[in-house]
Amino acid sequence: MPRPRVGDDDALLRVEACGLCGTDHEQFTGTLFGGFAFVPGHETVGVLEEVGPRAAERWGVAAGDRVAVVVFQACRECDACRAGDHRRCARHGLRDMYGFVPVDREPGLWGGYAELAYLAPDTVLVPVPPSLDPVVATLFNPVGAGIQWGVTVAGTRPGDVVAVLGPGIRGLSTAAAVRDAGAGFVMVTGLGSRDAERLVIAPRFGADLVVDVETDDPVRALRDAAGRLADVVVDVTANAPAALGQAVALARPGGTVVVAGMRGTGPVPGFQPDVV
Known part of the structure; x- marks a missing residue:
């Protein structure tokens, strides 16, 4: 050209x-x-x-x-x-x-x-x-996205329980950002073998708990580990519409859900509008 x-x-x-x-x-x-x-x-x-x-x-x-x-x-x-x-x-x-x-x-x-x-x-x-x-x-792009989604948009405060759905580069950047903002407990979820290696390294980015949603219930795991549901949930999964239902289920009443990864016009399995 x-x-x-x-x-x-x-x-x-x-x-x-x-x-x-x-x-x-x-x-x-x-x-x-x-x-x-x-x-x-x-x-x-x-x-x-x-x-x-x-x-x-x-x-x-x-x-x-x-x-x-x-x-x-x-x-x-x-x-x-x-x-x-x-x-x-x-x-x-x-x-x-x-x-x-x-x-x-x-x-x-x-x-x-x-x-x-x-x-x-x-x-x-x-x-x-x-x-x-x-x-x-x-890395200015994914790290900046983690700061924006996890802190600026979500309004994460010291002591908050935060759930990050998706352990890709933006998910791990979000985990690091909310930890730096003072989050009291951070959970990161992934799906099966494709995310296994990323979940292994998630604690290095601030995660207190990692959950494979293919085998474990993230809501139960968060309650057991943190004692309550999340103040902030950040969904950074890529093209995984079922994660939206999980994000809503993970948030406490009055909590904040940031939908950063979902797009398109397909169905959203597991999403219950009444819970919102």
Whole structure:
């Protein structure tokens, strides 16, 4: 693909590293946003190769700086952007996410799986210290999600009992985040052999209890271990609709359930609206 031309208000990134997400696999297999050509990759870290003067002033950067690229673009003017909720930007929303834009939208290089990535004027950048390995820096995306879902959105407080459903990278990041926020007890659940190795390492990320929901009842296990149900439940399972019913069952009356992993339009087995 041709090298994009940089104007006053945009930039070009020399990609150093880009994380591989489950969403990227779904794009590749066609189960998510299929049907068009695109450059995937939305956990991108690199060095600014060219940057326009207005963009440099707005972002507070210069050519040669290392940055991480936030997947969502932000107009910085709407109510959602002013509140820091870029994914609900009135101008962009979920339409203009890096790694999901068709190549027929100029200049085409809208993802991190390339040598160069185009940065539009409404891009959100995060400075990355030169001393930090860019491969390690790509964890800004899943770790940031764990902090957002487990602490910022959930409002986890010291002493809370927290249940995290799903031991993937975002689930383990959530466990670490709530533990750092002072959670008094943390349970992490997984499903069968596919999650066995992840459950083994979950205690290193702050879990007091791990439960394989294929063989054990997580509600009973939490009651037995913590003495009560969860103040906060964070569901980060990927395409596992049954987890929503478990999440609701695990929450105490008046508790908080953060649904971060579920999407689609399929049935939700085990979900009882009356419990909500």
